[in-house]
Amino acid sequence: MTTTLRNADDLRGLGRLAIDGVAGATDLVEAMHAAVTHLPAIVGKPAPVVTTGLTGFVYRSVRGVTRLVGTGVENSLSALAPLLGGGAVSPQREAVVAAMNGVVGDHLETSGNPLAIPMRFRRQGRPLPLLGKELGTCLPDATGKLLVLVHGLCMNDLQWNYAGHDHGQALQRDLGYTPVYLHYNTGRHISSNGQDLAALLEELARAWPVPLEEIALLCHSMGGLVARSALDEAFATGLAWSKLPIRIIFLGTPHHGAPLERAGSWVDMLIGISPYSAPFVRLGKIRSAGIQDLRHGNLRDSDWQDGDGDGLADGRTPMPLPKQVQAYAMVASTQNKRKDGGTDSLRGDGLVPIASGLGQHKDRDFDLRIPKSRQWVGYGINHLELLGSETVYRRLKRWLRKPIP
Numbered sequence: 001m002t003t004t005l006r007n008a009d010d011l012r013g014l015g016r017l018a019i020d021g022v023a024g025a026t027d028l029v030e031a032m033h034a035a036v037t038h039l040p041a042i043v044g045k046p047a048p049v050v051t052t053g054l055t056g057f058v059y060r061s062v063r064g065v066t067r068l069v070g071t072g073v074e075n076s077l078s079a080l081a082p083l084l085g086g087g088a089v090s091p092q093r094e095a096v097v098a099a100m101n102g103v104v105g106d107h108l109e110t111s112g113n114p115l116a117i118p119m120r121f122r123r124q125g126r127p128l129p130l131l132g133k134e135l136g137t138c139l140p141d142a143t144g145k146l147l148v149l150v151h152g153l154c155m156n157d158l159q160w161n162y163a164g165h166d167h168g169q170a171l172q173r174d175l176g177y178t179p180v181y182l183h184y185n186t187g188r189h190i191s192s193n194g195q196d197l198a199a200l201l202e203e204l205a206r207a208w209p210v211p212l213e214e215i216a217l218l219c220h221s222m223g224g225l226v227a228r229s230a231l232d233e234a235f236a237t238g239l240a241w242s243k244l245p246i247r248i249i250f251l252g253t254p255h256h257g258a259p260l261e262r263a264g265s266w267v268d269m270l271i272g273i274s275p276y277s278a279p280f281v282r283l284g285k286i287r288s289a290g291i292q293d294l295r296h297g298n299l300r301d302s303d304w305q306d307g308d309g310d311g312l313a314d315g316r317t318p319m320p321l322p323k324q325v326q327a328y329a330m331v332a333s334t335q336n337k338r339k340d341g342g343t344d345s346l347r348g349d350g351l352v353p354i355a356s357g358l359g360q361h362k363d364r365d366f367d368l369r370i371p372k373s374r375q376w377v378g379y380g381i382n383h384l385e386l387l388g389s390e391t392v393y394r395r396l397k398r399w400l401r402k403p404i405p
């Protein structure tokens with residue numbers, strides 16, 4: 001990490017995150033100390049989380065010294081910023097920061113950490129200006145067919161280049177699309193990112209250097225949920241870009257949640273049953289808001305704002321795809337194709353189950369009802385290989401070659 005995170009902002013951000021970690025660990029140890037020294041409580045009844053007297057004074061002192069040291073380090077690095085310079089952006093640095101944002105991105109944002117990724121459109125890792133003349137200069141090859149690529153959890157826009165293949169560049173070469181790549185903090189709530197994407201697309205469409213004919217959204221994993229949330233926001237508020245012909249292609253999107261996240265939540269609940277083990281639940285809560293939204297596939301603010309705040313129950317309301325949008329779903333299976341062509345007993349891609357990836361649900365209100373002709377299962381590939389598989393790209397090209405009715 002020291003070779004890839006080199007500029008002043010990175011160092012400042014890492015220093016601040018380390019200080020937050022020490023303070024959080026102090027809170028955890030004190031809560032455990034308070035629980036152990038407390039008289040046995042009824043199962044499920046919360047134990048104290050702070051200590052008193054001399055013990056409490058010691059913990060408060062540790063926190064105070066930690067914050068003081070953190071402020072001094074941050075001020076020193078800020079003063080050195082002009083000397084250190086920005087440092088060259090590298091794929092390794094981008095990958096590390098993207099992963100960090102996926103795990104604790106909500107904390108990075110709320111704490112004002114400079115490592116928090118702001119949402120923006122990029123090409124080759126460089127932000128695109130959303131002003132007509134400047135955008136036209138950056139995109140001299142712009143056509144009326146806009147392709148927006150939305151990456152998944154803990155990833156970034158540069159990672160659309162997988163094993164030497166980039167779906168965006170290939171579709172530009174073969175079908176005349178102009179690709180732009182969304183770069184965003186995947187640790188934020190999906191609904192927050194969806195609202196911001198809807199507004200950002202409005203700016204992009206307004207600044208586009210030539211008249212727009214269509215918008216195609218190519219989304220991997222969590223990116224599909226962010227894009228669905230953006231569509232809901234755009235159609236609900238009547239944004240101009242929602243009036244254009246729109247396609248959306250999902251690559252391994254967990255429309256109805258990811259089992260691994262739900263399993264983690266049950267572990268949290270079981271640990272919390274005993275007042276003596278309850279403090280350790282904080283370790284499980286390190287998962288960001290974005291990761292926790294993958295538990296059921298939350299798309300609106302109301303989906304994750306359940307009554308007790310634990311997020312265990314599926315609190316979603318149905319969000320059908322807008323009828324004006326032409327949707328396609330691709331999902332991978334690490335198994336080989338069944339002889340009878342069925343998918344009901346197939347494993348998914350290692351992260352996303354087949355039914356969830358195809359938007360299927362036993363409750364018709366939640367089923368996305370994507371036509372069979374626009375569903376596809378790739379066999380013998382995993383979640384990440386959806387980004388670079390030759391068979392995946394052939395299917396993409398076949399679908400997108402046809403004009404929108």
